[in-house]
Amino acid sequence: xxxxxxxxxxxxxxxxxxxxxxxxxxxxxxxxxxxxxxxxxxxxxxxxxxxxxxxxxxxxxxxxxxxxxxxxxxxxxxxxxxxxxxxxxxxxxxxxxxxxxxxxxxxxxxxxxxxxxxxxxxxxxxxxxxxxxxxxxxxxxxxxxxxxxxxxxxxxxxxxxxxxxxxxxxxxxxxxxxxxxxxxxxxxxxxxxxxxxxxxxxxxxxxxxxxxxxxxxxxxxxxxxxxxxxxxxxxxxxxxxxxxxxxxxxxxxxxxxxxxxxxxxxxxxxxxxxxxxxxxxxxxxxxxxxxxxxxxxxxxxxxxxxxxxxxxxxxxxxxxxxxxxxxxxxxxxxxxxxxxxxxxxxxxxxxxxxxxxxxxxxxxxxxxxxxxxxxxxxxxxxxxxxxxxxxxxxxxxxxxxxxxxxxxxxxxxxxxxxxxxxxxxxxxxxxxxxxxxx
Amino acid sequence: xxxxxxxxxxxxxxxxxxxxxxxxxxxxxxxxxxxxxxxxxxxxxxxxxxxxxxxxxxxxxxxxxxxxxxxxxxxxxxxxxxxxxxxxxxxxxxxxxxxxxxxxxxxxxxxxxxxxxxxxxxxxxxxxxxxxxxxxxxxxxxxxxxxxxxxxxxxxxxxxxxxxxxxxxxxxxxxxxxxxxxxxxxxxxxxxxxxxxxxxxxxxxxxxxxxxxxxxxxxxxxxxxxxxxxxxxxxxxxxxxxxxxxxxxx
Numbered sequence: 001x002x003x004x005x006x007x008x009x010x011x012x013x014x015x016x017x018x019x020x021x022x023x024x025x026x027x028x029x030x031x032x033x034x035x036x037x038x039x040x041x042x043x044x045x046x047x048x049x050x051x052x053x054x055x056x057x058x059x060x061x062x063x064x065x066x067x068x069x070x071x072x073x074x075x076x077x078x079x080x081x082x083x084x085x086x087x088x089x090x091x092x093x094x095x096x097x098x099x100x101x102x103x104x105x106x107x108x109x110x111x112x113x114x115x116x117x118x119x120x121x122x123x124x125x126x127x128x129x130x131x132x133x134x135x136x137x138x139x140x141x142x143x144x145x146x147x148x149x150x151x152x153x154x155x156x157x158x159x160x161x162x163x164x165x166x167x168x169x170x171x172x173x174x175x176x177x178x179x180x181x182x183x184x185x186x187x188x189x190x191x192x193x194x195x196x197x198x199x200x201x202x203x204x205x206x207x208x209x210x211x212x213x214x215x216x217x218x219x220x221x222x223x224x225x226x227x228x229x230x231x232x233x234x235x236x237x238x239x240x241x242x243x244x245x246x247x248x249x250x251x252x253x254x255x256x257x258x259x260x261x262x263x264x265x266x267x268x269x270x271x272x273x274x275x276x277x278x279x280x281x282x283x284x285x286x287x288x289x290x291x292x293x294x295x296x297x298x299x300x301x302x303x304x305x306x307x308x309x310x311x312x313x314x315x316x317x318x319x320x321x322x323x324x325x326x327x328x329x330x331x332x333x334x335x336x337x338x339x340x341x342x343x344x345x346x347x348x349x350x351x352x353x354x355x356x357x358x359x360x361x362x363x364x365x366x367x368x369x370x371x372x373x374x375x376x377x378x379x380x381x382x383x384x385x386x387x388x389x390x391x392x393x394x395x396x397x398x399x400x401x402x403x404x405x406x407x408x409x410x411x412x413x414x415x416x417x418x419x420x421x422x423x424x425x426x427x428x429x430x431x432x433x434x435x436x437x438x
Numbered sequence: 439x440x441x442x443x444x445x446x447x448x449x450x451x452x453x454x455x456x457x458x459x460x461x462x463x464x465x466x467x468x469x470x471x472x473x474x475x476x477x478x479x480x481x482x483x484x485x486x487x488x489x490x491x492x493x494x495x496x497x498x499x500x501x502x503x504x505x506x507x508x509x510x511x512x513x514x515x516x517x518x519x520x521x522x523x524x525x526x527x528x529x530x531x532x533x534x535x536x537x538x539x540x541x542x543x544x545x546x547x548x549x550x551x552x553x554x555x556x557x558x559x560x561x562x563x564x565x566x567x568x569x570x571x572x573x574x575x576x577x578x579x580x581x582x583x584x585x586x587x588x589x590x591x592x593x594x595x596x597x598x599x600x601x602x603x604x605x606x607x608x609x610x611x612x613x614x615x616x617x618x619x620x621x622x623x624x625x626x627x628x629x630x631x632x633x634x635x636x637x638x639x640x641x642x643x644x645x646x647x648x649x650x651x652x653x654x655x656x657x658x659x660x661x662x663x664x665x666x667x668x669x670x671x672x673x674x675x676x677x678x679x680x681x682x683x684x685x686x687x688x
Contacts, residue, residue, distance in 0.1 A: 381490065386526040388510035389486050389519070390540040390596065391547065397511075400531060400539065407530025 003058050003180075008037050010064055011146060018149075025118060025148075028132055032145035039139035051324040051356040052295040057238040057264055060208045062180035064147075066094040070173040072204065074101060080202045081167060084417045087198075088166045090152045094173055095181040097150060109162050109195070110155040114184055117153035126155055130188050130218055134244045134272060141242055144182045144214040151184040151213075154195065156223075162195035165415060170213075172237070174205020185215040189223040196226045196415060203237040215243045219251040221275070226254050228418055232261035232425055235290070242268045249275030249304075256413055257284040258422050259294040260429055270299040271309065273335075278307040283409045285422070286315040286323055287402075287429050295324035302335040302365075311342040314406050317353035328360040329370060336365050342372040347379060347405060399430040439464050439635050440485075440604055445496035447484045454480045456660035458496070462604070465632040469646055470639050471671060472657035473679045478639045479523060481657070482608045485637075486520040487513045500604070515547035517603030521593040521610050528580040533592065536580045537562060537599055544600065565598040569625050586613035594625040605629070606637045611645035623648030643675035656682055 011033045015026070041058055042049040070093050081089065088111045091101035097113050104112045110123075117123040118131075132148075135141040152168045170183055189195055203209045219225050231239060239262055245253050259265050271280040286294045300309040315323045325344045346355045359372040379401050387397035406426065413419045440462040447455040454477045462468050472478050484491050485498060487510035498506050505513055528536065542552045553561075566576060569591055581589055590610055597605050607626065611619055626636065626649050638649060646654075646668065654670040655662045658679065663686045664670070674682075 380526070383526040383528065385483075385486075385488050385490075385510060386522060387528075389514055389522075390536075390600070391511050391514035391544045392540055393511045393543065394509065396539070396543065401528070404528050404530040411530075 003060075003062065004036075004040050007064065007143065007147075008033060014065065014147060022118060022124060022127065024128065029146050029148065032142040035137055035142035036139055036146055039142065041139050048297060048326065051322070052264070052266055052293065054240075054264070054266075057208075057210050060178045060210065062178050062208075062210060064180055066096060066175075066179060070094050070096075070175045072098075072101070072171060072173060076204070077101070077169075077171060077202075080169065080171075080200060082165070082198055082415070082417050082421065085415075086164045088164060090166070090168045092150060092170045092183065094175070094179055095150055095170070095183065108157060108160050110153065111166055112153050114151040114153045114186060115149060117186070118148070123153070123155075126188060127186075130216065131186055132216070134216055134218075134246050135214055135242065136244070136270070140212055140240055141214055144184055144212050144242070147182050148184040152187070153185075154187040154197070156189045156193040156195045158190040159192045160190070161193065165196040165198055167198045167200070169199075170201045170211065172203045172205065172207075172209040174203070174207035174209075178208040178210075180210045180212070183211070183213045185213070187215065187217045187225070189217075189219050189225050191221045191223065193220075194224040196228075198228045198230065198415075198418065200230045201233055201237070201239055203234050206234065206236050209233075209237040211237070211239045211241075213239070213241050215241075217243065217245040217253070219245065219247045219253050221248045221250060223248070223251045225252070226414055227256070228413065228415070229255065229257040229267075230418075230422070231257065231259045231265055234261060235263050235292070237262050238264040240266045240268070244270045244272070245280070246272045246274055247278045247280060250277045251275070252279045252281075254281035254283070254412070256409070257282070257296070258425070259284065259286040259288065260425055261288075262292065262294075264293045266295045266297065268297050270301070272301045273303050273307045273309075276304045276306045278304075280307075280309040281412070282311050282313075283412060284313040285406045285409045285426070286313070286317075287406070287426060288316075288321040288323070289318035290321060291319075292321045293324075294322075295326075297324075297326045299328045299330070300340065302329070302331040302338045302340065304334060305336045305338070307335065308339040309341065311344075312409060313344045314409055315344075315346040315355060316349065316402055316405070317346065317355055318349040320350070320352045322353070323355040325355070325357045325374075326360065327358070327372070329362070329372070331361075331363040331365050331368055331370065333364040336367045338365060338368040338370065340368070340370040344374045345405070346376045347402065348376065349378070395431070399427070402426075402430055439501060440637075441497070441499040442485070443497045443499070445484065445498060446494045447480060447491045448494055449480075449491050453494070454491070454660055455484065458660075458662060460655065460662065462635045462637060464603075464635055466653065467630070467636045467638065467649060467651045469651040469654045469671060470637065470657050470662070471641070471643075471654060471674055474641070476657045477660040478657055479608055482520055482606045482637070482639050485513075485606060486510055486518060511543070511547075514600075515544055519597050519600055519602030519605045521590075521597060521605065521607045523609040523612065525581045525589045525593055527582045527584075529582050531580050532577050533580055533595075534562060534576045537596065540596070541599060561599065566595060568628065569595050569598065570621055571595055587615065587618035590614055590618065590622055591625070594622050598625065598629055601629075603634050604637065605634070606639065608639045609641065610638070611640055611642065619645065620648060643671045646671045658683055658686060
């Protein structure tokens with residue numbers, strides 16, 4: 001049976017499991033499965049998936065609903081956590097919440113489970129207001145919505161500073177052979193509030209894993225949200241990350257995506273600016289090799305005047321790896337004085353590596369500053385010679401130049417432990433040992 | 439120290455160096471002058487090992503070792519230093535971190551442990567102070583946004599840190615005002631000893647007022663056509679290069 005049919009036919013049994021009081025959820029799910037049935041998975045015929053084929057990851061016979069809770073020990077997963085600092089942790093194993101590895105809170109902020117938020121009356125107003133409100137209707141989002149069960153629910157109440165970063169980590173164990181997991185996260189940050197979130201998907205096995213994750217983020221007035229995605233999964237794991245952010249006036253949101261691993265990674269990242277003086281920032285470093293594939297598909301929708309957006313994506317591609325960058329910026333007629341900046345720079349280390357870079361600007365306002373730039377090149381031979389002439393061997397010199405290349409993306413990371421971690425991961429990938437941290 | 443015998447070099451099949459012979463002994467300062475396009479900078483790049491140039495003929499012997507086949511970093515480890523005419527900007531790598539990496543790469547190649555951090559800092563402080571380099575400068579990204587003078591001073595700082603046996607200064611005077619020129623020249627003079635040597639590549643005589651050469655060579659069309667004492671530089675300043683070209687033609 002094709003994956004699509006398998007999913008559709010298993011929906012009924014899944015839906016009967018839900019015993020919560022929220023009737024609207026039934027309606028939303030039933031509509032979503034119908035939408036998925038109509039739209040299905042995206043194919044390369046669609047413009048947005050022209051350079052990314054999901055075929056190879058959809059052909060697996062995924063187990064859809066892991067039955068038992070698979071236990072893992074803290075010591076086995078410690079290295080995947082940012083453990084050097086105090087954090088709230090939401091840990092999921094094969095899609096199921098692991099209470100003994102997590103640390104949640106309801107003290108001024110809610111860091112808890114989507115399953116409880118969907119079931120408890122206390123959270124109904126938030127769910128009604130925000131759940132499934134901004135994820136655009138398409139096959140993948142509808143599929144996730146239809147099977148929404150678990151994920152992170154984060155609500156930062158008005159005038160509150162989340163006292164520590166929040167980690168959302170999804171592990172897959174491989175005990176179920178191949179598995180499809182669909183985390184659903186909802187993050188609501190109220191007026192004048194601030195939080196930092198780290199998200200990671202990690203497979204602990206060589207069995208195939210497909211993650212179709214949907215995250216909706218709402219930044220209300222003057223809210224600040226910093227989001228870090230660490231994508232360093234092993235080569236049998238694929239990820240489709242769908243993240244949608246709605247911002248109100250004077251809010252600041254940033255998303256940093258570090259794509260260093262995985263078989264196929266597709267990042268759909270959309271920002272909707274629903275107020276004035278909003279700042280949206282998205283940055284990424286992609287560093288891949290072999291037959292890895294990383295696709296960044298971004299959208300910034302400038303709707304109101306006086307807002308800014310900054311995009312800066314750097315990619316280093318070795319061997320036969322493939323990169324895609326499709327960055328769309330829409331500036332509506334009312335969005336005067338918009339300042340939109342987009343940059344995508346790539347280094348190809350091998351003749352067989354590929355990057356498809358496509359900026360798309362749709363500007364309907366006349367008093368705006370919009371710039372975009374895209375470069376594709378090799379490492380600068382003159383710079384390499386310069387470093388070599390100072391006694392730095394060619395391999396280290398290349399590493400140093402690649403570090404320098406990716407550096408300004410790391411500069412804006414606000415959590416030093418993440419910066420250190422990413423530095424180490426990049427050094428490891430480049431096979432260089434540097435006597436310092438940048 | 440350095441013996442260059444009949445060196446020919448080309449880039450993309452175009453021959454630039456057409457039989458260079460040059461011998462530099464410890465303690466000496468040599469200057470190579472010549473009109474634009476005569477191959478001066480190519481010679482410095484070929485000695486330092488730039489792969490873009492193909493050495494088609496001849497030998498480069500440094501301290502009794504033929505180095506023509508060596509990578510640039512190996513030549514650096516043996517004690518050759520090239521001060522670039524256009525130093526490359528490396529964003530995100532501070533001058534200090536760059537220096538640490540370079541020094542420890544040299545030490546590793548020579549079988550030594552990394553230099554202890556305090557020793558490194560002391561050395562950086564001493565050498566930068568002697569060149570009048572501000573401390574803030576050391577934490578800036580290498581050459582990024584540096585003025586022409588700052589870039590050249592930074593090259594001499596690197597030279598002071600690495601203590602090479604042979605320093606090749608490629609047009610180090612270009613783009614410098616007189617004050618910057620003096621600082622750079624003082625820096626070079628302070629590093630001179632009976633054991634090391636300097637090769638100056640320059641277009642103008644003015645640098646040679648401050649770094650006085652033992653031998654001046656004139657390079658025209660890929661060959662050294664005339665060598666002499668420091669007075670040759672003055673003569674060139676006065677008369678230009680045409681008379682040498684004419685002399686050579688005769």
